[in-house]
Structures are given as structure tokens and as C-alpha cells.
Amino acid sequence: MSNQRNGFSRREVLMSGATATAGAILGASLHSEDADAAEAKGKKKKKVPQVPTRVLGKTGQRIPILLFGAAFRLNPVFDPLLAEALRYGVNYFDAADCYAGSTCEAAVASFHKRIHARSKLWLTSKSDLHDPTGFEKRLERSLQRLQTSYVDMYYLHALKDKSYLSPALARKVAELKKKGKLRYFGFSCHSHNVVELMNIAAKLPWIDSIMFRYNFRQYGDKALNKAIDACHRANIGLIAMKTQGSSSSFEPKWKQFQKKGKWNKFQAVLKAVWADPRITASVSHMDTFQKLRENIAAACDLQKLTQIEVEELVRYAAATRSLACNGCEHICNPTIDANVQIGTTMRYMMYHDAYGQQEEARELFAQLPQEAQNLANIDFSAATAACPHNIDLNYHLHRAARILT
């Protein structure tokens, strides 16, 4: 893919996007032979801005700074959002074996098969099984579903238990790389022990990349910054996720901050992450053309956030702190005499409220143990008292009991 670091403006991207939908679907539907034939006839393809690229750590590979997060229901035949993303150079699709009711990988496969573009794409997927045998089993299933002989990256999905980063897994990864089934390996993490896992990974030469929860709320977090430094020094490719740092039920606050600068809040938080040279890219949930184009516009415009915009973000983070959950549920869960999963439930509420993923949020919640779903009659006052953000958990979790079931 192009590694052009261009200076296209936000307006140019949005203008080029104005006619993009039909063009993208049509253009990307064209088999490359058709495209070649069109070129041979002297027809010039319309040039659109390309999202800048950066090198992903020790992989040495350039990837776009904006990655397509595919954790929602894609069109199983041909997804036009993938086509539109690809048109702008967003050729990295972030899948997982479990995304969207396990439909994600097959939809990505249909897309790349339809346009014969496997070699032009970076496909990442993830395994929910973390032991060496389970990991290989899931990889084989992902390869089948993705209809490809290799994945560019395969992650342990949502790693929590550090003991899985074992010599046995290292040997399995080396074996699978040798067989050509995966090019690079790493893990994703977003729980309470992100810092611990990153510090461990920095000492393991077989970890190529980490996708971790990182957003503007954490800029002053010294321990996290040290862990990022350690991974950066070890040349581990770092990808930020959950960049919106979103919270549940924060719509009114959000609106107050929306109009203060050149960028809306979604774009501003992405630009804040890209301003960190230690981070290669940010994965983003772009389930509408508007979100996709806005994020592409933010990526293609090389202008940095202004001081005023940075201050607005800091102010916004402070104003919504009591609504934002960090996932540190080892603090709040033990205060309740029931098998609840507070941080996890709050994350599903974030999917529901901030990401607009109502269906997925309900599906995920339904997969929790029954006891973790029975929230309506529990008094969460002790959990609120323990929470470092003092989140009103009676309000949020009783609401979760109503809207996620």
C-alpha cells in the first residue's frame, strides 16, 4: 500500500467522499482484471487521499495509522464500508473469531475473495483460546473462515492471564510462523493488568505487537507510560484500541465539548493518540460511512490538535471522569457478594451507549454467567465507594439490567 504522507485537507477527503459510496462499491466490486482493462483503455482512476502509514515495530511492515475494527455485523456478501476504507488506504482489517456472533471472519473472506485482493490486505484475527493447542485450533478455524492460507497477525484475544505467555506458546508460535500460517504474533488486552502484561511482553522477543486500551484519559498515567516506553524500546508494534475512552450515558457532556474546535470529539481523540510517536496505529469501530470518512479525514489531515483542542480534551476527560470505567474490576467486584462482572458490564454499556452497538452489547451480556446478569436487585453502593472514579454503579448497573436483557 502507499506510504504517502500527504497533506490532504479534511475538506478534500469529505468532498471526495461525497461521491464515494457508489463509486467505492462499484470500484471495489471490479475484479482487478476489469480495473486493468479500464486502465489499458486509458481511463484514469480517480486519485483520493491515502491514510498515512507507520512502521509496526519489529515487523518492519508499514500499516495505516487508522485500522478498520470489524467487531460489528458486516455485509456477508460484500461490505461497502470495507471497500470504501480500502479506497483510502485503510487496508488493515481487524477481525476476531468471535466478533459479531462469529460472522466477522467469513464476511471479510467474502470481501477479499470478491475483489481478489488478499495480497493487498493486512488481515489480523484473534483467538479466545490462549493455550498452545487451543491457539493452533482457533488459528486453523480462522484460516478456514477467512479463506486464506495465512494471517498477517494473530493475537491472543483479550489476554488477562500472564501465564499464557509461556515458552510452550513461544514454541507453538515459532512453529506456526515456520509453516507460513501466521506472519506476526501478539496479544490484545484491556483489563486491569494491561501495564503488567506490557512489561512482561517487553522482555519477550517473540511478541511482535500489542493492541491495548489507550486513550486521552490515560495520558498522565505514569505506570502505563513506562510500560509503553518499555515496549517501544523493545520495538513491539503498539496499536491503540478503545481510543474514545468512552463512558456510559455521557451524551449531554459530550455535546458541550463537540463544537469547540476543528474536529469533533471522535476525531480529536484519534488525533491525540496519533500525536504519540510510540503508537503505530489506532483501531476504530467505523460502522457508518460518516464515521469512516470523518476518521479518514482526521488521519489524512496532518495538522496537529491545537492547544485549545488539547485543553478541551483534558477538560472533557475531567468532566466525565465519574462516568468512565477503566476496567479495573479487581477493585470493585470483590465488594459485592455475588459473581458480578462490573468492569465487563460497564464495557458492554459503553458499546451500547457510545459505540451504538446495541445488538452486540446484548449478545455479549447474554454470554456472561447467569449470576453476572442478575444485577437488578443488588446494592452496588460498596462498589461505588471502592471505585477510584466514584462511578454511580447503582445507576449504571441497574440500567444495564434493564437495557441489556
Ligand code: SF4
Ligand atoms: S467501576 Fe470503577 S473500579 Fe470498577 S472497573 Fe470501572 S473504574 Fe474500575
